[in-house]
Amino acid sequence: SQQGEEDPQALSIQEGENATMNCSYKTSINNLQWYRQNSGRGLVHLILIRSNEREKHSGRLRVTLDTSKKSSSLLITASRAADTASYFCATDATGYSTLTFGKGTMLLVSP
């Protein structure tokens, strides 16, 4: 069964607005990762947050992790049309050497 579940399934915003995506998971984790997938391409790693971290930034990306609620959020600030893509969270569960991916959030940023 899927470990991570993203919410919402789809998000449509205007350029310049912020986009927030959420991820919930079920078991204890070593880390949680966010990936982007442009149409017709493979996944690209965006950011990794470890279980002992609460917030992490990378450029216009901000990720938070709440292990007590088993949830994470990805915030993209000042969105651009080029941010249009699907975004996936993936959990690295304790004791496993594999990632489990959620079903993704499709983000559409209109000019």
Next chain:
Amino acid sequence: NAGVTQTPKFRVLKTGQSMTLLCAQDMNHEYMYWYRQDPGMGLRLIHYSVGEGTTAKGEVPDGYNVSRLKKQNFLLGLESAAPSQTSVYFCASSYRQNNQPQHFGDGTRLSIL
């Protein structure tokens, strides 16, 4: 650096035919993975390998076999293709250490008629 390269990019098969998908990485990664991506299902792990000569089953291994004879290559085989195996297949690789991201190829789009 090419990263992760998947061959072929597209393929159409008839039911019952066999084929092998090739994944090659030039990053000296120990771990390699095969996923399938279907609409509304996200990525599901088929098989993975934690080193040369080793393989392990993932979430959806039935109907697939894999081999890792060389560290840089990971092969995914379909012995008798079925329409249910129509999907986009992604290969990924990563370092062995904890807290490492996975690097993905651009996928193989496979249709089984």
